[in-house]
Amino acid sequence: MQILICVKQVPDDSIEIRLDNKTKMPNLNGVSMVANAFDTYALEMAVRFMEANGGNVSVLNVGAEDSTNTLKNCLAVGAKEAYFVQDDSFVNLDALGAADALANAIRKIENDKGQKFDLILCGLESTDEITGQVGAMLAEKLETGFVSRAIAFNVKDGDLQVNQETEEGYNVVSVISPAVVTVSKPEYDPRYPTIKTKMASRKAVIPTFSAAEIGEVKQAIVRLVEYVEPPKREAGIKIQEKDAVLAVSAAIEQMKKDKAI
Amino acid sequence: MKALLYIETSGDKVLGGSVELISAVKAIDAEGTALVIGNKVAAGTVASFGIPVIYTDSVATDNDTLTEVLFEIVKGENPDMLLFANTALSKDVAPRIAARMNFGCVSDVIGMSKNDGKVMYTRPAYGGTIFERIEVEGASVVTVRGGSFSKPEAAANAEITEKNVQIPANAIKAKIVDVVKEISESVNLEEAQVIVAGGRGMGSAENFELVKELARVLGGVVGATRPPIEDGWISRAHQVGQSGKVVAPKLYIACGISGATQHTSGISGSDYIVAINKDEDAPIFEIANLAIVGDVTEILKGMIEEMKKVKAE
Ligand SMILES: Cc1cc2nc3c(=O)[nH]c(=O)nc-3n(C[C@H](O)[C@H](O)[C@H](O)COP(=O)(O)OP(=O)(O)OC[C@H]3O[C@@H](n4cnc5c(N)ncnc54)[C@H](O)[C@@H]3O)c2cc1C
Numbered sequence: 001m002q003i004l005i006c007v008k009q010v011p012d013d014s015i016e017i018r019l020d021n022k023t024k025m026p027n028l029n030g031v032s033m034v035a036n037a038f039d040t041y042a043l044e045m046a047v048r049f050m051e052a053n054g055g056n057v058s059v060l061n062v063g064a065e066d067s068t069n070t071l072k073n074c075l076a077v078g079a080k081e082a083y084f085v086q087d088d089s090f091v092n093l094d095a096l097g098a099a100d101a102l103a104n105a106i107r108k109i110e111n112d113k114g115q116k117f118d119l120i121l122c123g124l125e126s127t128d129e130i131t132g133q134v135g136a137m138l139a140e141k142l143e144t145g146f147v148s149r150a151i152a153f154n155v156k157d158g159d160l161q162v163n164q165e166t167e168e169g170y171n172v173v174s175v176i177s178p179a180v181v182t183v184s185k186p187e188y189d190p191r192y193p194t195i196k197t198k199m200a201s202r203k204a205v206i207p208t209f210s211a212a213e214i215g216e217v218k219q220a221i222v223r224l225v226e227y228v229e230p231p232k233r234e235a236g237i238k239i240q241e242k243d244a245v246l247a248v249s250a251a252i253e254q255m256k257k258d259k260a261i
Numbered sequence: 262m263k264a265l266l267y268i269e270t271s272g273d274k275v276l277g278g279s280v281e282l283i284s285a286v287k288a289i290d291a292e293g294t295a296l297v298i299g300n301k302v303a304a305g306t307v308a309s310f311g312i313p314v315i316y317t318d319s320v321a322t323d324n325d326t327l328t329e330v331l332f333e334i335v336k337g338e339n340p341d342m343l344l345f346a347n348t349a350l351s352k353d354v355a356p357r358i359a360a361r362m363n364f365g366c367v368s369d370v371i372g373m374s375k376n377d378g379k380v381m382y383t384r385p386a387y388g389g390t391i392f393e394r395i396e397v398e399g400a401s402v403v404t405v406r407g408g409s410f411s412k413p414e415a416a417a418n419a420e421i422t423e424k425n426v427q428i429p430a431n432a433i434k435a436k437i438v439d440v441v442k443e444i445s446e447s448v449n450l451e452e453a454q455v456i457v458a459g460g461r462g463m464g465s466a467e468n469f470e471l472v473k474e475l476a477r478v479l480g481g482v483v484g485a486t487r488p489p490i491e492d493g494w495i496s497r498a499h500q501v502g503q504s505g506k507v508v509a510p511k512l513y514i515a516c517g518i519s520g521a522t523q524h525t526s527g528i529s530g531s532d533y534i535v536a537i538n539k540d541e542d543a544p545i546f547e548i549a550n551l552a553i554v555g556d557v558t559e560i561l562k563g564m565i566e567e568m569k570k571v572k573a574e
Contacts, residue, residue, distance in 0.1 A: 011387075013388070013523070016388070016390055016522055016544075017387040017388075017390055017391065018390055018391070019390075019391050026386075026387060026391055094365065095356065095366060096359065096360060096363070096365070096366070099360060124504070125504075127387075127388070127503075127523075128386060128387055129386050129393075130368070130369065130385070130386060130387075130388075130503065131356075131366070131367075131368045131369075132352050132356070132368055133355075133356035133359070133366050133368060134356075135356075136352075136353060136354075136355075136356035136357045136360070137356050137357070137359065137360040137366075139357065140356075140357050140360035140361055141360060144434070145325075145434030145435045146324075146325075146353075146357065146434070146435065147435050148324075148349075148352065148353040149349065149353075161438070162435075163441075165497075166349075166440075167349075167444070167448075167498055168442040168443065168444045168445070168498070169440075169441040169442045169443035169444060170441050170443075171437045171439070171440055171441070172437070172438050172439035172440075172441065173435050173436065173437050173438070174435070174436050174437075174438045175434060175435040175436075176434045176435070179434070179435070184504065185487075185504060187491075221363075221364075221365040221397060221398040221399055222365040222366065222367060222395060222396075222397050222398075222401075223395065223396050223397070223398065224393055224394070224395055225381065225394045225395060225396050226393075226394045227386075227391050227392065227393060227394070228383075228391075228392045228393075228394060229391070229392070230385065230389065230390070230391070230392050230529070233529070233534075233547075233548045233550075234550075235547075236534075236546070236549045236550040236551050236552055237550070237551055237552065238541075238546065238552040238554065239551070239552065239553045239554065239555075240541065240554045240555075241555070244555055244556065244559035244560055244562075244563050245563055247553055247554075247555050247560060247563075248560060248563035248564050248567050249567065251535070251551060251553050251560075251564070252564070252567050252568070252571065254551055255512075255533075255535065255551060256571075258533060258550065258551070260511070260512050260532075260533040260535070260550070260551075261479075261512065261568070261571060
């Protein structure tokens with residue numbers, strides 16, 4: 001199976017991003033750019049499938065910023081090929097624009113390779129904007145089937161089957177290939193690169209295209225007007241009793257006073 | 262401005278978050294029409310809030326069919342906005358309609374206001390530490406976070422119009438072939454008034470029982486961060502946060518939880534937050550109304566006993 005993972009480059013989500021007081025923009029000083037967490041789950045899922053069944057796993061990023069490093073990190077954890085479409089006109093892409101650019105890039109890669117992807121994976125959502133729109137929109141643009149919230153996938157009797165996370169467990173969904181599938185957190189964590197795979201990925205050559213080489217850029221219809229600070233919650237009361245019994249009775253008194261119980 | 266409100270149903274029941282959309286469109290003076298698919302009783306319930314309802318008889322048990330039904334109705338009605346409650350279902354369907362209609366899509370909206378005829382949407386980004394204010398050129402598809410608007414009040418019954426939609430066979434590309442239930446308990450975190458949630462700081466499955474016990478004493482629902490779920494102390498249905506449930510209880514007690522934004526983004530709608538943590542600098546304390554510094558197992562044991570007394574009073 002030929003699998004492609006669309007990878008977004010985002011600020012490291014283990015660091016809390018706040019608004020810069022002067023610029024009123026998210027302060028990304030000293031925050032490294034990494035592959036979106038959900039995309040790394042998708043990559044791990046695909047690489048495990050490839051290791052068990054053969055086939056090929058590629059990764060694709062479209063964006064305005066240099067993402068070579070992020071893509072190389074994907075190669076170091078099992079992707080075989082990486083593609084990059086970099087263009088300054090992608091700075092203000094909205095989700096529809098991103099889905100359009102991805103669809104164009106996918107068609108171009110498929111043409112160049114003379115081979116179609118059977119499965120296209122996206123993370124459920126990105127950890128920066130958290131819109132969760134791109135995967136579903138990409139399926140529409142490519143006119144393929146779509147399944148959201150995958151926690152596993154398999155091929156059974158030639159059919160693509162996706163386990164879709166639900167409230168109570170999961171649905172087994174049979175979907176016509178090619179399909180776009182968004183990935184939630186599976187039971188396992190993504191692997192780490194080894195020194196050897198890291199060294200090898202550093203030497204990799206990543207085919208890079210401009211927007212003009214893949215298609216046209218559509219103007220964003222969803223526009224960010226401004227970033228604002230969330231309203232602050234009032235600083236609360238702190239109980240620092242060494243004795244747990246005293247701490248509990250102080251807490252209960254306070255909760256009663258605040259009419260919380 | 263014309264708004265179409267998709268009402269999510271479960272059996273005859275109308276999803277709480279969906280009826281809040283009625284208040285959301287009032288806030289921007291839009292003319293709202295509700296859309297109910299496949300459940301006549303639910304259509305009646307919605308009409309009793311005084312909002313006209315379009316009802317279609319289609320059975321949309323899969324998302325491809327639902328997308329198709331919505332697409333056909335949106336094409337026919339030509340609204341300026343299509344609103345959804347922000348649920349797993351709408352996260353799947355809303356962006357597909359947006360792409361098909363070339364409407365701008367705004368997810369997880371927590372506020373809307375109208376300025377010079379244009380709607381300004383507010384939504385959290387970066388795990389809720391930053392809010393975005395967004396405008397859309399042309400028509401939009403919007404998913405609204407539950408608890409962001411009030412529940413509407415009963416009014417004179419409005420009209421229900423029936424519409425038929427034909428689904429072409431090739432519209433269905435994905436089919437559910439099996440439903441696997443691993444979790445039998447029903448966990449209604451979204452509508453809970455009291456939530457007692459445990460984190461990695463609970464230390465073990467055994468200690469996590471204290472969280473459940475306090476929830477039981479308070480008549481509340483158990484919540485959890487991701488680590489206790491991954492460690493198998495409690496099922497995934499209890500996860501609160503960015504990839505779990507967004508909650509808005511009157512009382513939220515966070516036990517052994519550090520306060521990572523992926524968790525706190527889901528609890529900021531709580532009226533009153535109590536946090537128990539041994540680390541006096543834990544980030545959770547920054548959003549807690551009441552911060553208790555101490556060992557969570559000891560505090561919980563004491564609290565369970567004291568709360569029993571309070572409840573008996
Ligand atoms: C893409 C993505 C999505 C995510 N989505 C979610 C989500 O939806 N929900 C979610 O919760 N997480 C989510 N996470 C995980 C999240 O980033 C944090 O890892 C998680 O919330 C931390 O859980 P915690 O607070 O229980 O654990 P920790 O951060 O490990 O904190 C444990 C706390 O317990 C305290 N403690 C330890 N022992 C004691 C004791 N004896 N007494 C008192 N206090 C004690 C410690 O001081 C510490 O503050 C997500 C992560 C990613 C990358």
